[in-house]
Amino acid sequence: MQRVPEPELMDEEDQAKAYAEADFSEPHDHFVSLFQAAFPDSLTGTVLDLGCGSADVTIRFARAFPNCRIDGVDGAEAMLGFGRKALRSAGLEHRIRLIRGYLPDASLPLRSYDAVISNSLLHHLADPMVLWTSVQRFGKLGAPVFIMDLLRPQSEDQLNGLVRHYAADAPEVLKRDFSASLRAAYRPDEIRAQLDNAGLTDFTVEIVSDRHLVVSGRLPFPNV
Ligand SMILES: C[S@@+](CC[C@H](N)C(=O)[O-])C[C@H]1O[C@@H](n2cnc3c(N)ncnc32)[C@H](O)[C@@H]1O
Incomplete structure (x- = not known):
């Protein structure tokens, strides 16, 4: 199936509300457990969520x-507004800061981070290389990088099946976005080419569910 890009920022109020109210516990807990499996050493310090x-x-x-x-960064104030409410409810404002910033130009409170994570950003970017240059710009040498994103289905039938299965009861705006996101997502060979282009040749790309893939690795030390 051919890739069709979708808009970068999720700055429509109804879109952000539907996304913030949806139950993503299964894929988002999966994100955390796959990170723990990929990087079993205990993690301390600063993390950037792109x-x-x-x-x-x-x-x-x-x-x-x-x-x-x-530190979490996002270009859409609508999404960050729901994020700030969620932080307050979780009582985590002392450990998480949310920053409005548009990648690749965002300015962040720290120059570099001990780990970089991201979920479902890659397929939104007009230029996917923005993600790979951002992880190298903001991650410390040797830092774990863990990126999860949707996997573009191989056919319209497969795409429609995923939308029926995972978004049957979702609001229309969420169904629309899920379908557009699946269409905008990359295949593993396309991501492999992006990584090789960015010099992240040791990063791995792995399909982890019927609709997700994970890219992970440690930021390389320069050759001396
Ligand atoms: C599908 S949402 C994922 C949100 C969150 N990571 C999650 O998994 O729930 C993608 C987010 O990327 C943001 N985004 C897209 N392009 C961006 C850019 N160039 N700079 C900053 N944020 C961007 C959108 O505004 C949106 O909030």
Whole structure:
């Protein structure tokens, strides 16, 4: 199936509300457990969540790694507004900061981070290389990088089946976005080419469910 890009920022109020109110516990808990499996050493220090949206992954990650502080960045104020409410309810405002910033130009409170994570940002970006340059710009040398995103289905039938299965009872706006996101997502070979282009040749790309893939690795030290 041919890729069809979707808009970058999720800044429509009804779109952000539907996303923030949806139950993503299964894929987002999966995100955290796959990170733990990929990087079993205990994680401390600072974490950057690129395209954090309404901060559901950010909050689950903070609960799983109590010795971390997390900065989440997103370009859409509508999504960040729901994220700030969620932070208050979770009582995690002392460990998570949400920053409005548009990648690749965002300016962040720290120059570099001990780990970089991102969920479902890659397929939104007009230029996918923005993600790979951002992880290298903001991650420390040797830092774990863990990116989860949707996997573009191989056919219209498969796409419609996923939307029916996972979004049957969802509001129309969420169904529309899920379908558009699946269409905008990449295939593993396309991501492999992006990574090789960015010099992230040791990063792995793995399909982890019927609709998700994970890219992970540690930021390389320069050759001397
Ligand atoms: C599908 S949402 C994922 C949100 C969150 N990571 C999650 O998993 O719940 C993608 C987010 O990326 C943000 N985004 C897209 N392009 C961006 C860019 N160039 N700079 C900053 N944020 C961006 C959107 O505004 C949106 O909130």
